[in-house]
Amino acid sequence: MTLPRTPSMRLDGKRALVTGASSGIGQACAVALADAGAHVVCAARGVEKLSATVDEMASNGWSAETLLLDLSDLEATKAAVDAQDPFDIVVNSAGLARHSPALDTTPEDYDAVMGLNLRSAYFLSIYAARRMTGAGSIIHISSQMGHVGGIDRAVYCASKHGLEGMVKAMAIEWGPRQIRVNTICPTFIRTPLTAVTFENPERAAWITEKIKLGRVGEVEDIMGAVLYLASDASSLVTGTSMLIDGGWTAD
Numbered sequence: 644m645t646l647p648r649t650p651s652m653r654l655d656g657k658r659a660l661v662t663g664a665s666s667g668i669g670q671a672c673a674v675a676l677a678d679a680g681a682h683v684v685c686a687a688r689g690v691e692k693l694s695a696t697v698d699e700m701a702s703n704g705w706s707a708e709t710l711l712l713d714l715s716d717l718e719a720t721k722a723a724v725d726a727q728d729p730f731d732i733v734v735n736s737a738g739l740a741r742h743s744p745a746l747d748t749t750p751e752d753y754d755a756v757m758g759l760n761l762r763s764a765y766f767l768s769i770y771a772a773r774r775m776t777g778a779g780s781i782i783h784i785s786s787q788m789g790h791v792g793g794i795d796r797a798v799y800c801a802s803k804h805g806l807e808g809m810v811k812a813m814a815i816e817w818g819p820r821q822i823r824v825n826t827i828c829p830t831f832i833r834t835p836l837t838a839v840t841f842e843n844p845e846r847a848a849w850i851t852e853k854i855k856l857g858r859v860g861e862v863e864d865i866m867g868a869v870l871y872l873a874s875d876a877s878s879l880v881t882g883t884s885m886l887i888d889g890g891w892t893a894d
Contacts (some may be wrong), residue, residue, distance in 0.1 A: 647763045653711035655680035659732035660724075660771065662714060664691035665692035667834035668784055668826055669736030671862035676732065679870055684727060686710040694821035714763040718812040724770040727860065732873045735764055736784040738838075747799040753798050754761065760802035760831045771811075778821040782872050783810060784865075788887040794849075802830075807884060814882030814892075827868050830888035832860040855890025 659676045663669030664685035679685045679698055685700075685707055687693040693709050700707040712723050714737050724730075739759040741752040768781055788796055789803030807826060814824040831837060831850050841847050841859070850859060868885050871877050886892055 645738055650876040650878065652876050653680050654732070654870075654874060657681040657731040657873075658728060659683045659688060659734065660727070660730045661734045661736060662686045662708075662712065663736035663738065663784075665689055667836060668829065668832060668865050669734070669742060669864050670696055670735055670783075670822070672734045673707065674700065674705075675866035675870045676873060677707055678736070679874070680704075681732065681873075682706040682708075682775070684710050684730075685709055686712040686714075686723075689756050714767060715759055717763070717766050720763070720767055721770045724767070724774065725832055729774040730771055730777055731765070731775070731779055732775070732872070733779075733781045734784070734869055735767055735782070737763065738784065738786075738797075740799050741781050742795040742799065744795055748798055753890075756798045757802050757805075760799070761805045761809070764806055768809075768813060772817055772820075772822055775820070775822055778878075779823070780873050780877075781822065781824045782869060783824075783826045783837075785810075785828045785884060787828050787830050787886060787891050789826065789828055789884065790886065790892050810884070811882045818881060823872075823874050823877070825877075826884040827865060827872070828853055828884045828886045828888065829865060830860050830891050832862060832865065834862065853891050854888070855893060858889065860887065860889065 659681040661673040664673040665687035673683045673685050687698050697707045698711045714720055739756050741756055785806050786803045787799045791806045792800055810824050810826050
């Protein structure tokens with residue numbers, strides 16, 4: 644009898660690009676991939692936090708480098724991707740939220756959120772996929788709000804619902820090339836960007852009530868998921884979303 648072997652979640656010899664890597668979820672994703680053996684190109688707009696992140700990763704013996712990048716600049720994004728050796732893994736964690744009642748939404752806020760969360764995600768995906776020479780994994784950090792609605796989040800929800808549809812279509816197109824495309828959809832995760840939300844007692848109570856496991860997320864809750872989707876352990880997974888929402892969307 645030959646027993647099955649558990650697929651490896653090691654990423655030795657793989658090259659990964661992680662956007663939004665200077666803090667929060669993106670930083671956690673970069674650490675997870677590097678700890679599994681990948682060389683990680685950490686991209687973000689701000690040099691100080693990005694350099695500090697990469698320096699700390701290097702001090703742990705991991706392979707990483709910085710890439711200053713504004714994803715809203717499509718020409719610069721394409722040039723940056725083309726200047727690199729092809730990536731095996733892309734994790735897009737860059738995102739923007741400008742919450743307000745729908746009746747108060749301005750065209751400027753709409754364009755900013757849709758521009759980064761959907762337009763930039765779309766073109767980053769195709770720039771990376773064009774240069775992938777073998778099996779690849781593209782992972783977008785989406786949101787539980789890509790599956791439900793939320794108070795004061797009409798534009799944000801629109802961008803994330805659009806991202807979910809985009810991923811399904813790309814997965815169908817690129818499946819024959821063995822390029823997998825998926826999303827990770829977290830609930831509220833405790834990061835510097837969400838600190839203001841948690842400081843509002845009314846909003847914090849609403850969040851805790853909606854999360855069935857009774858706690859908000861931490862960045863460590865995302866790390867196993869991104870490693871799974873980046874590795875051979877998920878070699879038959881594409882065009883889908885991994886909900887890390889503590890049961891929020893189970894209703």
